[in-house]
Amino acid sequence: MAKAPMRVAVTGAAGQIGYSLLFRIANGDLLGKDQPVILQLLEIADEKAQKALKGVIMEIDDCAFPLLAGVTAHSDPMTAFKDADVALLVGARPRGPGMERKDLLEANAQIFTVQGKALDAVASRNVKVLVVGNPANTNAYIAMKSAPNLPAKNFTAMLRLDHNRALSQIAAKISKPVTSIEKLTVWGNHSPTMYPDYRFSTADGKSVKEAINDEVWNKDVFLPTVGKRGAAIIDARGVSSAASAANAAIDHVRDWVLGTNGKWVTMGIPSDGSYGIPKDTIFGFPVTVENGEYKIVQGLEIDAFSQERINLTLKELLEEREGVKHLLG
Numbered sequence: 001m002a003k004a005p006m007r008v009a010v011t012g013a014a015g016q017i018g019y020s021l022l023f024r025i026a027n028g029d030l031l032g033k034d035q036p037v038i039l040q041l042l043e044i045a046d047e048k049a050q051k052a053l054k055g056v057i058m059e060i061d062d063c064a065f066p067l068l069a070g071v072t073a074h075s076d077p078m079t080a081f082k083d084a085d086v087a088l089l090v091g092a093r094p095r096g097p098g099m100e101r102k103d104l105l106e107a108n109a110q111i112f113t114v115q116g117k118a119l120d121a122v123a124s125r126n127v128k129v130l131v132v133g134n135p136a137n138t139n140a141y142i143a144m145k146s147a148p149n150l151p152a153k154n155f156t157a158m159l160r161l162d163h164n165r166a167l168s169q170i171a172a173k174i175s176k177p178v179t180s181i182e183k184l185t186v187w188g189n190h191s192p193t194m195y196p197d198y199r200f201s202t203a204d205g206k207s208v209k210e211a212i213n214d215e216v217w218n219k220d221v222f223l224p225t226v227g228k229r230g231a232a233i234i235d236a237r238g239v240s241s242a243a244s245a246a247n248a249a250i251d252h253v254r255d256w257v258l259g260t261n262g263k264w265v266t267m268g269i270p271s272d273g274s275y276g277i278p279k280d281t282i283f284g285f286p287v288t289v290e291n292g293e294y295k296i297v298q299g300l301e302i303d304a305f306s307q308e309r310i311n312l313t314l315k316e317l318l319e320e321r322e323g324v325k326h327l328l329g
């Protein structure tokens with residue numbers, strides 16, 4: 001018997017990430033090739049944005065996706081999030097050249113109080129929320145705190161793009177396929193303070209750290225390359241990453257819904273106090289996923305350098321949180 005459709009809400013649906021994301025969701029890349037989906041698309045009420053959204057929907061229609069059971073356009077989060085099983089919060093202002101993601105805090109934070117409240121009111125009680133809009137960790141924190149009737153664990157932020165960037169840099173360094181590499185993580189904030197960590201990684205079962213055996217490369221090349229990749233893309237393209245961001249969003253939610261078969265992935269999730277990260281801080285952790293529930297990988301040794309890096313990214317997140325306190329009442 002065919003499965004009942006799942007409702008996927010996407011905000012910022014007429015934006016550049018939206019354009020790379022929606023077609024893949026409708027094609028079954030997010031929830032599986034046997035899972036029908038209904039897309040509930042939110043854009044700002046502005047006439048131009050709504051017209052652009054109509055155009056995107058015309059193109060979605062023209063694909064005649066077999067798994068697409070419906071698509072609706074919205075300008076109100078209260079209708080867009082109704083009964084949503086998955087909510088991808090993409091809509092927000094992107095940064096331009098010379099900006100840091102936290103410079104967007106003032107512009108974007110308000111969006112996530114409104115949307116958190118709407119999710120609280122109308123979404124499925126099991127809704128899986130991924131925040132992509134920057135600064136993603138703090139926006140996810142705002143949405144989570146604005147939705148007191150939903151479990152905090154339903155709110156996550158996207159560190160998967162950083163994870164994938166790290167994976168591809170390591171694969172190139174050791175001349176191995178990305179599929180051979182396991183046990184990688186990126187700790188902390190989606191910002192240049194993030195800490196991509198390959199100390200536990202293996203490639204075909206052998207230690208990546210030993211294969212690289214170059215701490216100078218780690219500190220002076222790998223960490224800044226991954227940490228500043230978003231800015232490098234803005235510099236090269238003139239606009240921020242879109243297709244790779246959409247791809248990471250698909251990876252994040254697919255793994256959350258369908259599981260990781262014991263493999264580690266990185267998710268920005270509310271801390272449960274693990275590794276000394278204060279409870280509810282939305283922090284990049286290594287996780288495994290089974291039956292739709294993520295679990296932080298426990299018992300990893302944190303050496304002095306790693307602790308220093310974790311402290312730095314945590315400090316930034318706590319400062320960002322302080323900066324939005326007034327929005328949370």
Ligand code: NAD
Nearest residue numbers: 012014015016017043044091092093094132133134158245
């Ligand atoms: P974009 O400007 O092309 O599109 C954003 C869309 O969101 C626009 O169409 C806009 O009208 C819409 N929007 C704005 N406010 C909204 C609201 N309140 N409700 C619904 N829609 C709203 O931007 P983009 O390139 O698609 O990027 C979107 C966000 O994702 C930016 O904040 C960007 O920095 C962020 N981003 C995050 C990551 C990550 O790894 N976490 C990666 C890439 C981009």
Ligand code: LMR
Nearest residue numbers: 095101134230231240241
């Ligand atoms: C990225 O990492 O590519 C995004 O967060 C966009 C940005 O502002 O860097």
